[in-house]
Amino acid sequence: MTPNTSEKSCSVLPAGHVQAIHFQPVSQLIRKLGGNPESVFRMLNLSEALLQDSAAVLPLSLAGELLAHSARETGCEHFGLLLGSLGGLDQLGLIANLMAKQPTIGDALATLVQFHHITNRTGLALLRQDKEDAYLEFCSMESNFRGFRHFHEGVMAIALNIMRSLSHAGWTPTAVYFSHRPPKNPQTYARFFGAPCYFNTAHAELQFPAALLLAPNAAMNASSITFLEMNTLEMSALDWLERARRTAYSLVARGDCNQPRFASALGISVRTMNRRLEQSGVSYFDILDNARYVVSRKLIRETDMPLKDIAAALSYTDASSFTRAFRRWSGVTPEQWRKARCS
Incomplete structure (x- = not known):
């Protein structure tokens, strides 16, 4: 598939696509792990410069291929996890601005759930809770593609960083669940998240105490919403x-x-x-x-x-x-x- 670009003033994400700039660190990470990024991009007929363009978008299938080939090139089974660890709240653009206007962590996460489609039209962010625990889940509405596991692990790593921005830098979940098979070295995942990690589950989610939803939002910045932000929200509304x-x-x-x-x-x-x-x-x-x-x-x-x-x-x-x-x-x-x- 051919990547698409759009005018920088238009932030409406096409269905089935993700923002290319989220994959900007791929080349650096491949080199750090001893691989050759040029061979990966050449194999996919993909321009490395495209990932520097804040207006560019990638079909999900191509993004998955990029992650799968990168993992193979480096021999790193948790490549997606490492890539996601380089992202966080600042990757969410307008959504991050909206989350920063919310007084509590629960309110900020509810905003993420409501507007997640602005930055990712291929999946959903979900928030649920029972009496004692809350769960921040990410569902991919398109999963029948190569590299799904790497893509979803990256999303979970970004979710960890988002929670740390909303709470504190040392925050860890109670447990982490992955809807894919166990990796060869599950201990790597437990060390990364600082929590027990479970695989072969129906949901991909971070579990944490429900009481945290009422805690103050550490990323709060009570500035008013701008005209440009309102315009973007109106343009990105789902039919x-x-x-x-x-x-x-x-x-x-x-x-x-x-x-x-x-x-x-x-x-x-x-x-x-x-x-x-x-x-x-x-x-x-x-x-x-x-x-x-x-x-x-x-x-x-x-x-x-x-x-x-x-x-x-x-x-x-x-x-x-x-x-x-x-x-x-x-x-x-x-x-x-x-x-x-x-x-």
Whole structure:
């Protein structure tokens, strides 16, 4: 695919793309690890200069290829983690400015969840909590690409740095969860995050005490929002159907999607929701099926989770119901799909 560029004054990110400048340190990191960045860029027919352009965007598949080839060139299985460690709150641009206007860590994270699409149109940031714990989760709505693991590990490393900016430099999570297979050296990950790390899980998230959500935002700067920021927010607003699809995905990822909850998350009644979806040429079940298919492919391809656990994560009553649905979506069983892509 060919990378795209846009005018610097327009910050609207195309669907399925990420900002190229997030990958600016790739060359330096490859060299530091003893590799040759020129060979990586040549193999991908990608200009290294593109990553210096704040207005450039990359298709997610190309970004994943860049990370996969970089990891292979350097022999570093945690290349994505190291790249993400170089990023943080300052990479979020307008979102960081909006987060800095919030009084508490919880308010800042809620802002990140609301406007995450401005900097990443390929995934979702989610925040949930139970009585004692909170979870900051990142879901990729597109996972069937090479380099997914490296990409997602980078996102989790950036999330750690964001939390440290909002709290304090030495902040560590209670635990970290990855929705991919264990690496050869999981101890590296535990040392990096300063917390137990778990793999082959349904969610990729940082766990921490829920009480932290009420703590003061260490990055707070109560300046007023500018006209340019307001204009950017208006320009980047999602159309209704994309918002509906992202909402369905977030609920499916949490294992908690039904029509009343879906409509409530959109702020409308079930009747109005169905009418709007029909006007858009889709149904609730179309959107639900698509979200389940995307999440299931990620878990089948990237983890060793038993099919019964994947079925449960997607709110199926049993593995056979999930198998029938997956065969309807893909034409093959989940076992066949996993074998074809993981052999």
